[in-house]
Amino acid sequence: MVMVGAGAIGSFYGAILKRAGCHVSVVLRSEYDVVREKGFSIDSPLGDLSYQPDAVYRDGETLEQAPDYVICCVKVLPGVDRGALLKPWVGEHTRIVLIENGIDIERAVADVFPANPLISCLAFIAVSRTEPGRIEHKAFGQLTMGTWPDGISDDCRAIAALFEAGGINIKLSESVVAERWRKSLWNTPFNPLSVLAGGADTVTMLDTEGGEALVREMMAEVVAVAAADGHPMPEDAIDKNIAGTRKMPAYRNSMALDYLNGRPMEIDAILGNVVAIAQQHGVAVPRLETMRAALAMRDVQAAKDN
Amino acid sequence: MVMVGAGAIGSFYGAILKRAGCHVSVVLRSEYDVVREKGFSIDSPLGDLSYQPDAVYRDGETLEQAPDYVICCVKVLPGVDRGALLKPWVGEHTRIVLIENGIDIERAVADVFPANPLISCLAFIAVSRTEPGRIEHKAFGQLTMGTWPDGISDDCRAIAALFEAGGINIKLSESVVAERWRKSLWNTPFNPLSVLAGGADTVTMLDTEGGEALVREMMAEVVAVAAADGHPMPEDAIDKNIAGTRKMPAYRNSMALDYLNGRPMEIDAILGNVVAIAQQHGVAVPRLETMRAALAMRDVQAAKDN
16 A cells, blocks of 8 residues: 555554555655655554555656555645645555545545545544654554545445554544544634644633633534534533543644644644535634634735745 | 823823923833933924923832823733822822723723823824834824713813824814724724734735635624624724725734734733623624634743743
């Protein structure tokens, strides 16, 4: 199989598939030389997951034979055409597996490869890239997955079995879109809010005067959009999310870390697509719209200032 | 008269009163030595407004005779007790004049000096402090003023005549609170939004996708709160504000400049008090609440990180 995008997430799940005995190639850009020479070094509670990929490619190369699976682990960003990135590696029978964050992030890929099976995965993991080719896996690793837009195909079960053989937990879901909404209930309020609050951590967000009330209202907006999109959530979903967050120590989410480190942020995948779906269904999301517009303005101003 | 707070605003209006022939003293903190030695240097389209105050005081000094007027030009910030700052200079018959931004910023002063006449002024001016004791007046200067909470007392007319004698335009208003709401219609959306958008200018805010729509919705929230507070605005107020802003070149408002320069921001005066009044009247202001909470979280996180 071919991993497209080998940041922290791609490198980690590549290691898992390698442990399962798969032939794992990676397509890289900036880290091509380092990884080709030294492979990936991965520290993990699962043990030393370091590995040398079976092949290291870069853009522009072609394969004689298309792989059974292409696994896409690139960030979902406005300037990144994932269809074009995947194109060279996807053959007629290649299954495409997305391990990516966000809502409605499958469509752009499905539009380019309408005949290929598309398997959508959500990663629940704490992993970071500390330097080129070097990954630190701190905790978790479960994938929730299903065939897009719904169901669990045999292809999906097959790749799930490989991940499990590599040592991680898999949750198969008949509705991966519903799973994405469930994750969005947390991410869509907390991630952008943290950025607007200058990189605030979870405890700051909940404990600031008016903070928890605002997060709850934002969550209610997400629940309303999800319901309009055909994915109603249980009544206690918000209470459970807040309670779960309060049980964890203060931490900065991935978007906050991207923001503080000057990296591009998945604004559309996490927030913009939710607002767009709300608008399609006529659901009022004033708080989410406020965040989306403020973050969009930030990008426009940064482009002007540079 | 005694000017308390001689930043850009206080120094400028002190110069105007000096030109009108008034005895003008100033109370300073950090710039005491510079101003005592060299006075204020003020470049202005009105001419060279540089002046040496008749006296320069600092906290802790006392006067033998209380002044007729104390003019308060300090920023309205959570940690700043303006009542305490004014106390040493206010006698039984002293009129208190506020030249300050924001909504409901008079109450904290009136509570400390319930028997003193209180005159509330809004400055429409472009002025900045370039270094200690040195002020650049770029344009405008009009004051809109009235007795607080309403009416135009003889005291108010008297100080207005002095400002006019010094060369600026005065608009007397029977309802200075209504005037504050009218200014709030612009400031309350644009100022905090600019900060959340990383210091975005007016054109960025209006031209970003969804930007003008958001600003209009926020203005509608302000209009609703003002109406609930007894100050309905004309139906075309929002259209006029947007059109007026579109006629101006792109610029960064005062809060954006404070943010970009790491100076404290008048969040409560401009935004927090509007949200508080909305809550008292049960008016929904989801967009303003989102901004207020995000900015409050920013302060909490900054305090944690330092």
